[in-house]
Amino acid sequence: MEPLNGPIRWGLAGTGSIVKSFATDFARAGEGEIVAVASRSQDSADAFAAAHGIERAHGSYAALAADPDVDIVYVGGINPVHAPQTVMFLEAGKHVLVEKPIALNTREVDEMIAAAAANDRFLMEAMWMRFNPASVDAVARIHDGAIGEVRRVLADFSFNLPYDPESRLFDPTKGGGALLDVGIYPYTLAWWILGEPDTTTAAGHLADTGVDDAISLLCGWESGASAALTAGVRVPGTMTARIEGSEGVVEFPLPAHAPDHFVLTQGFDEETVRHEPPGLHYQAIEVHRRLRAGERESARMPLATSRAMTSHFDALRAQLGVVYPAD
Numbered sequence: 001m002e003p004l005n006g007p008i009r010w011g012l013a014g015t016g017s018i019v020k021s022f023a024t025d026f027a028r029a030g031e032g033e034i035v036a037v038a039s040r041s042q043d044s045a046d047a048f049a050a051a052h053g054i055e056r057a058h059g060s061y062a063a064l065a066a067d068p069d070v071d072i073v074y075v076g077g078i079n080p081v082h083a084p085q086t087v088m089f090l091e092a093g094k095h096v097l098v099e100k101p102i103a104l105n106t107r108e109v110d111e112m113i114a115a116a117a118a119n120d121r122f123l124m125e126a127m128w129m130r131f132n133p134a135s136v137d138a139v140a141r142i143h144d145g146a147i148g149e150v151r152r153v154l155a156d157f158s159f160n161l162p163y164d165p166e167s168r169l170f171d172p173t174k175g176g177g178a179l180l181d182v183g184i185y186p187y188t189l190a191w192w193i194l195g196e197p198d199t200t201t202a203a204g205h206l207a208d209t210g211v212d213d214a215i216s217l218l219c220g221w222e223s224g225a226s227a228a229l230t231a232g233v234r235v236p237g238t239m240t241a242r243i244e245g246s247e248g249v250v251e252f253p254l255p256a257h258a259p260d261h262f263v264l265t266q267g268f269d270e271e272t273v274r275h276e277p278p279g280l281h282y283q284a285i286e287v288h289r290r291l292r293a294g295e296r297e298s299a300r301m302p303l304a305t306s307r308a309m310t311s312h313f314d315a316l317r318a319q320l321g322v323v324y325p326a327d
């Protein structure tokens with residue numbers, strides 16, 4: 001694989017809230033440059049480019065794909081555009097970092113992985129939690145045995161929004177639902193710590209639009225470890241996580257998916273471990289490293305894991321009765 005030499009030139013696909021956060025945090029990545037932004041609307045692209053000091057503003061996503069001076073695209077639109085946009089950019093010869101969830105279902109992930117392979121391009125799901133320093137350190141310590149054998153993971157990502165059937169979180173045509181939008185974080189945490197669950201079941205409440213707005217997931221591993229994970233977009237939750245082992249406990253305070261510290265308890269000793277604040281740039285730094293090395297995916301967020309997790313989500317959605325137009 002050919003390494004990318006010279007400047008790494010990013011294009012942004014979308015002008016919504018996560019793309020704004022990415023553009024802001026990117027300044028802390030240390031290298032690379034955002035050279036273009038695209039939107040369905042030229043006005044939105046122009047306004048975004050002006051606000052963030054970006055050279056070129058495209059009034060369509062196809063125009064960004066055709067921009068010869070873009071190496072990698074950050075796909076930050078709503079969930080249903082992840083797969084089609086990613087495939088379009090890969091086929092245009094761009095590398096792609098795509099927001100979580102990587103896609104709506106396994107069939108879409110397979111199309112994305114096939115397009116990355118066919119075009120020899122880098123592809124990674126932007127699961128930023130896996131790159132935030134406090135999360136990385138805590139999981140490394142757990143893997144090194146800091147709390148003995150992990151027995152249980154208890155984690156929540158829930159908040160209570162007013163019901164709005166048009167919002168991307170509640171509208172099935174926009175890929176709404178708690179599992180894919182926020183449940184993915186506690187699920188990723190448990191998977192990161194313990195590997196792929198051997199069994200997993202879901203129960204929960206559906207909004208009138210048919211998407212899940214409050215869910216509980218129960219995961220089991222052959223070792224006897226288990227996880228109780230909750231997520232919701234219309235239910236107040238703690239947004240914390242607690243990993244319990246035979247010799248100790250790790251606790252992530254709110255917000256557990258993006259912490260700047262954690263508390264490690266070993267016997268009677270309790271230590272608060274502090275880190276740099278979380279940010280969307282840590283995943284960009286990983287992308288830069290992989291591109292410089294000529295690699296086409298990251299071992300820290302492998303495509304096989306994104307695919308396997310999506311297949312679990314397909315099964316959990318079937319249990320809950322949540323169906324998307326793309327299914």
Ligand SMILES: NC(=O)c1ccc[n+]([C@@H]2O[C@H](COP(=O)([O-])OP(=O)(O)OC[C@H]3O[C@@H](n4cnc5c(N)ncnc54)[C@H](OP(=O)(O)O)[C@@H]3O)[C@@H](O)[C@H]2O)c1
Pocket residue numbers: 013014015016017018019038039040041044076077078079081099100101126128168181
């Ligand atoms: N990593 C994180 O912490 C985090 C946090 C929040 C959200 N997310 C993820 O980021 C994605 C976007 O969420 P958001 O909160 O930024 O949403 P948002 O503020 O509602 O923005 C919607 C985004 O979708 C784009 N878009 C493209 N095609 C669209 C279409 N056909 N209809 C509607 N919008 C379209 C919009 O761009 P234009 O209007 O410019 O075309 C805009 O960038 C989701 O996949 C979500 O899961 C990640």
